[in-house]
Amino acid sequence: MKISxxxxxxxxxxxxxxxxxxxxxxxxxxxxxxxVSIITKSSAESxxxxxxxxxxxxxxxxxxxxxxx
Amino acid sequence: MKISxxxxxxxxxxxxxxxxxxxxxxxxxxxxxxxVSIITKSSAESxxxxxxxxxxxxxxxxxxxxxxx
Amino acid sequence: MKISxxxxxxxxxxxxxxxxxxxxxxxxxxxxxxxVSIITKSSAESxxxxxxxxxxxxxxxxxxxxxxx
Amino acid sequence: MKISxxxxxxxxxxxxxxxxxxxxxxxxxxxxxxxVSIITKSSAESxxxxxxxxxxxxxxxxxxxxxxx
Amino acid sequence: MKISxxxxxxxxxxxxxxxxxxxxxxxxxxxxxxxVSIITKSSAESxxxxxxxxxxxxxxxxxxxxxxx
Amino acid sequence: MKISxxxxxxxxxxxxxxxxxxxxxxxxxxxxxxxVSIITKSSAESxxxxxxxxxxxxxxxxxxxxxxx
Numbered sequence: 001m002k003i004s005x006x007x008x009x010x011x012x013x014x015x016x017x018x019x020x021x022x023x024x025x026x027x028x029x030x031x032x033x034x035x036v037s038i039i040t041k042s043s044a045e046s047x048x049x050x051x052x053x054x055x056x057x058x059x060x061x062x063x064x065x066x067x068x069x
Numbered sequence: 070m071k072i073s074x075x076x077x078x079x080x081x082x083x084x085x086x087x088x089x090x091x092x093x094x095x096x097x098x099x100x101x102x103x104x105v106s107i108i109t110k111s112s113a114e115s116x117x118x119x120x121x122x123x124x125x126x127x128x129x130x131x132x133x134x135x136x137x138x
Numbered sequence: 139m140k141i142s143x144x145x146x147x148x149x150x151x152x153x154x155x156x157x158x159x160x161x162x163x164x165x166x167x168x169x170x171x172x173x174v175s176i177i178t179k180s181s182a183e184s185x186x187x188x189x190x191x192x193x194x195x196x197x198x199x200x201x202x203x204x205x206x207x
Numbered sequence: 208m209k210i211s212x213x214x215x216x217x218x219x220x221x222x223x224x225x226x227x228x229x230x231x232x233x234x235x236x237x238x239x240x241x242x243v244s245i246i247t248k249s250s251a252e253s254x255x256x257x258x259x260x261x262x263x264x265x266x267x268x269x270x271x272x273x274x275x276x
Numbered sequence: 277m278k279i280s281x282x283x284x285x286x287x288x289x290x291x292x293x294x295x296x297x298x299x300x301x302x303x304x305x306x307x308x309x310x311x312v313s314i315i316t317k318s319s320a321e322s323x324x325x326x327x328x329x330x331x332x333x334x335x336x337x338x339x340x341x342x343x344x345x
Numbered sequence: 346m347k348i349s350x351x352x353x354x355x356x357x358x359x360x361x362x363x364x365x366x367x368x369x370x371x372x373x374x375x376x377x378x379x380x381v382s383i384i385t386k387s388s389a390e391s392x393x394x395x396x397x398x399x400x401x402x403x404x405x406x407x408x409x410x411x412x413x414x
Binding site: 177201 | 210212213214215216231232234236237238240242243244245246250251254255256260261262263264265266267268269270271272273274275276
């Protein structure tokens with residue numbers, strides 16, 4: 001499926017923390033750059049996520065805020 | 070301000086497209102890896118965004134979906 | 139791509155309203171049941187949306203609120 | 208209360224899964240068409256949700272993505 | 277309708293800015309405390325929003341981030 | 346960090362409920378006016394949240410819905 005969300009960043013699963021309901025997925029999108037995602041445990045299982053698997057971090061552009069120091 | 074959103078990815082503004090209400094901000098977070106953000110025009114002005122400015126792409130972990138091919 | 143969002147409702151595009159920045163997409167998911175989506179104009183073009191096209195309304199479960207009368 | 212969210216889909220509660228903090232609500236909006244919602248347990252209790260109860264799935268239009276195959 | 281969103285803050289419309297697609301609504305929830313909302317123009321019209329009207333700012337608890345200085 | 350989210354409401358932490366994964370934070374933004382936030386437990390710890398601490402409730406304008414009675 002191709003989706004309307006503007007951002008699809010390719011990466012690999014670096015860490016999976018499985019909770020009762022949710023799973024935290026750390027995705028490395030380039031050396032030293034990581035994105036943390038929280039999805040439901042059932043979604044993580046359905047996608048067959050494992051350490052090292054190639055995945056995409058998918059983010060809607062309106063969900064990306066901009067900050068400055 | 071330090072914020073509860075888990076993801077703060079450092080990058081530089083690569084492109085700014087100013088609309089009537091919203092501004093699209095393309096942020097390069099590592100060579101060849103870009104994130105698109107849409108914020109209100111007034112926010113973009115208030116932050117003083119310009120091409121090449123150092124910014125952060127701030128994203129809540131629950132707003133990051135995971136996709137596989 | 140298979141995605142972690144829990145809801146993928148199959149339907150057809152019933153109406154497209156193209157604005158300067160955003161496009162409003164009305165998707166009929168069963169006779170008389172419609173879902174309204176607002177995506178960026180560039181996403182709508184990239185997906186090649188046209189009246190009658192078969193699409194999916196994709197929604198994260200945490201974005202679905204519940205109301206009662 | 209009438210609300211600004213564009214989508215209010217009438218349905219019935221088909222399944223309730225109560226967790227420690229969140230409750231998963233499966234809402235059937237037409238025969239064979241279901242939407243999964245995750246809300247806080249306290250909200251589910253406050254609404255008095257039970258199997259078969261008539262409810263609305265309330266979704267903002269900007270939270271509906273569009274996918275194609 | 278009663279809804280699962282945890283926050284319903286009573287206030288009055290202090291300012292309405294109508295755009296081509298969206299309307300910005302400034303809601304005063306206590307003296308000197310304002311919340312800015314952006315909804316679609318059609319929602320604003322459907323709710324009959326006018327200056328001084330009594331409204332609620334409705335916000336999901338997961339959409340409230342916490343910041344510290 | 347200064348952020349693009351339009352709403353930053355100053356308040357004090359009135360109640361903290363720590364769960365396995367998430368923490369619920371009740372913020373009093375003016376006498377009798379409270380906002381409930383749910384953030385991850387690790388974010389709450391990283392921010393050093395305690396009862397009475399001065400914090401900001403940070404909310405994107407597009408996440409604020411409007412309701413009328």
